[in-house]
Amino acid sequence: MKIFLKAPVLAAALSVATLSVATLVTPALADKRVEGKWQLDIPATIDAARTSGVPVDQLGQLQANLTEMAKAFSMTFTGARLEAIAGETTTHCDWAWSKDDYLVPANCLDQKGKPNDLDPEREAIRMVGGNLQLINIPEGLALILRRP
Numbered sequence: 001m002k003i004f005l006k007a008p009v010l011a012a013a014l015s016v017a018t019l020s021v022a023t024l025v026t027p028a029l030a031d032k033r034v035e036g037k038w039q040l041d042i043p044a045t046i047d048a049a050r051t052s053g054v055p056v057d058q059l060g061q062l063q064a065n066l067t068e069m070a071k072a073f074s075m076t077f078t079g080a081r082l083e084a085i086a087g088e089t090t091t092h093c094d095w096a097w098s099k100d101d102y103l104v105p106a107n108c109l110d111q112k113g114k115p116n117d118l119d120p121e122r123e124a125i126r127m128v129g130g131n132l133q134l135i136n137i138p139e140g141l142a143l144i145l146r147r148p
Helices: 007-014 042-051 056-070
Strands: 024-027 036-040 073-078 081-086 089-098 102-110 123-128 131-136 141-146
Touching: 036 056, 042 056, 042 141
Parallel strands: none
Antiparallel strands: 024 089, 036 073, 036 141, 073 081, 081 089, 089 102, 102 123, 123 131, 131 141
């Protein structure tokens, strides 16, 4: 499974997700539902992986990868701006709400000013039950983020 990539690769692959800008429906203003810093919730992510069918014998390696990744991974929403930190990469984006509680980043630039939008067919960000999920669409796996 690709979820077992080294932590920095996984973090970079899932740090910022984009959907078609045409799906935007609500501008992102200061929104209490997402405002603030979000960090990886390892136990919730492991539970989600278990539920999605990751074999039990691979959960230990997944937990080790996530533990390392969590040290340098966060997403911070401030008004209509998103900052995603994945290891040494910091990405800044605009964002807006889309249908079904999806968050759609746009105009993403890394710390060097290079575009850093990822493939919308592969990644998505969604608010589910008060948590953010960074979803790897092809694999049906999600990283669960919570505010500390």
